[in-house]
Amino acid sequence: SQQGEEDPQALSIQEGENATMNCSYKTSINNLQWYRQNSGRGLVHLILIRSNEREKHSGRLRVTLDTSKKSSSLLITASRAADTASYFCATALSGGYNKLIFGAGTRLAVHP
């Protein structure tokens, strides 16, 4: 089945810097979502972008979607130590039952 792939697998930056994570997928989607998982916790929804949208913002988050390249990116601006977590992209397939296919995630470490 389709699976998202994320890049990089791990990212280490200093507070105040921007963090960019990329996600690629294989087949047509209804939407793409980004989730955050803090260590030992459940996933928290960050942002959803539909297949007919190209860019979306939420606070310090900016998500882009390029359906021609089957890729998305998540940009976190002015990162904080509290942003340290794993970030997952998840694709909802066209015509599916809200079945989300998750990527392997990017582990982000933000150092004070």
Add this chain to the structure above:
Amino acid sequence: DTAVSQTPKYLVTQMGNDKSIKCEQNLGHDTMYWYKQDSKKFLKIMFSYNNKELIINETVPNRFSPKSPDKAHLNLHINSLELGDSAVYFCASSQRMAGRWADTQYFGPGTRLTVL
């Protein structure tokens, strides 16, 4: 006031045992899910119920049996536990809106299952 709760949080058991994990959501959602997250953090859907009806059933051993007594609860029973079942199991819920399936899912805190 946890939105999606799971019990237990940790479960340690011997191979061959049968165990259950419970999930409850107080968000009023009509759809619930079970996911398995392996040691490499890869998250994969197992089952989904909409209004107590099974709608997603991935290629999961039939030792795993979900049960939804009502829209707010989705339990997972596992028979004859194996070493490979060790993982973190997450419950999630969502609400179908205007006939559209693909919407935000809300996750529980997870149940870490260790099979010895």
